[in-house]
Amino acid sequence: MFTKSRFAAAALMAALVALPATAETRVTYKSAKAGTSYYQMGVQIAEAMKAGTDGNIIVTLEEGQGSVQNVMEVRARGGDYVFTTPPALVGLAQAGKAMFEGKGDPAFDEIRALFPIPSLTMHFVMSADSGAESFADLEGKTILLGKGSFGATEGEKYLGLFGLDGKVTLSDAELSNAVAALKNGQIDGFVTAGSWPAPNVIEAAASTDVKVLSLSDDQVAQTKRTRLTIPAGTYAGQDSDITTTSLPVVAYATTKMDDDTAYQLTKTFWEQKAEMTDSAPWWKGVDTDLIGTIEGKIHPGAIRYYKEAGIALSDAQM
Structure with missing residues (x-):
């Protein structure tokens, strides 16, 4: 027969077994075709996220077939999806115009910016x-x-x-x-x-x-x-x-991504940017001034980081 103390110990052990081994967060990053500079940027971002979070965020890189397709995939993706595209395309998707005419979807309204990458x-x-x-x-x-x-x-x-x-x-x-x-x-x-x-x-x-x-x-x-x-x-x-x-080109997620993950992704990107610049000079063209080129809303988790860093955002981005 279990005593109260043995019962409590058994319950605690069961709870610990049920927990994940680590607090690891996995993210899919979809950019451009393999062999392009933008695909290589994705490789660098994946490495930077792993290094900057001590392995707590693991980014899996996916080859993209173009910015329009990256946006379209929002309809079927979850909260772990990060993709790159020009802000202008997000605006067109949300308005159902141009290449998105007749292809509108409520999921497009949930797209939120994280950080700019080289233009x-x-x-x-x-x-x-x-x-x-x-x-x-x-x-x-x-x-x-x-x-x-x-x-x-x-x-x-x-x-x-x-x-x-x-x-x-x-x-x-x-x-x-x-x-x-x-x-x-x-x-x-x-x-x-x-x-x-x-x-x-x-x-x-x-x-x-x-x-x-x-x-x-x-x-x-x-x-x-x-x-x-x-x-x-x-x-x-x-x-x-x-x-x-x-x-301008920006890394985006959607409101399906939790605020803590969006915060950590954004914070780590900016903290690791200097190291990325040392290995690839195209990051020299990215600074906080580029945040002003982001049309539309920024993810609440990213907003938290920008406020902490004292970076001004427009009303339209909030």
């Missing part, structure tokens, strides 16, 4: 031999835009905005061949969008003399994109700042 930054890279110093100089030149990417679509848009429709020869080659084609004189320049410093621009500048074009204030305004400055010295031979445009 998609436009680069118009010209060979020094082309003599191009400004967009006006692109007339008669051969430019590689690539196919199907944000950079290709945006680059084509800029050529139209700046009066270059029909005045530039567009190369049919893939963007992966851009650096070799530039070195061989097959093209005069190429357009690419990604984090800065961009790996293909670093490669181009290291192997041949290039000029990355700057946009004027009027041209930036015409694009309706976010102005961004690439500091002098970012690329070989770059003696002055480059004024260009960017599309």
Whole structure:
């Protein structure tokens, strides 16, 4: 027969067995296609979360098929889902517009921001031999835009905005061949969008003399994109700042994620950012000023961290 003390001990043991071995939290992070800079950023974030939380948060990286698909998956995912996308796409999803027309879902209204990651930054890279110093100089030149990417679509848009429709020869080659084609004189320049410093621009500048074009204030305004400055010295031979445009990219969760997990993810990201910058310079482009580019609401758990850190948020983000 159990005594009261033996009964209490047995109950305590049963309770302990029922508890998980650790307080480990698992999160799925969905970004971009394998082999891209944004996929590599996901690898770094996963490593940073493990290191910064002593293994209490484990991030599993999933290959993404694009920002639109990342948003669409919110409909079927749970509270462990973190994904990256430009804020503009979240707004379109919530409004049921453009590529989300007829595909609206109440789950889109529950999307909440955590922290910014490196922006998609436009680069118009010209060979020094082309003599191009400004967009006006692109007339008669051969430019590689690539196919199907944000950079290709945006680059084509800029050529139209700046009066270059029909005045530039567009190369049919893939963007992966851009650096070799530039070195061989097959093209005069190429357009690419990604984090800065961009790996293909670093490669181009290291192997041949290039000029990355700057946009004027009027041209930036015409694009309706976010102005961004690439500091002098970012690329070989770059003696002055480059004024260009960017599309902010943000890591999101939903209200299904508990506040403590969102808080820890956000806090750890900012605390580990300096270490990530040491291993990949594209994190230099991320600072707290980018929080202002987040359109829409921020997760309550992330808001807690930003308030603790003294970072101002807008009423629309709260």
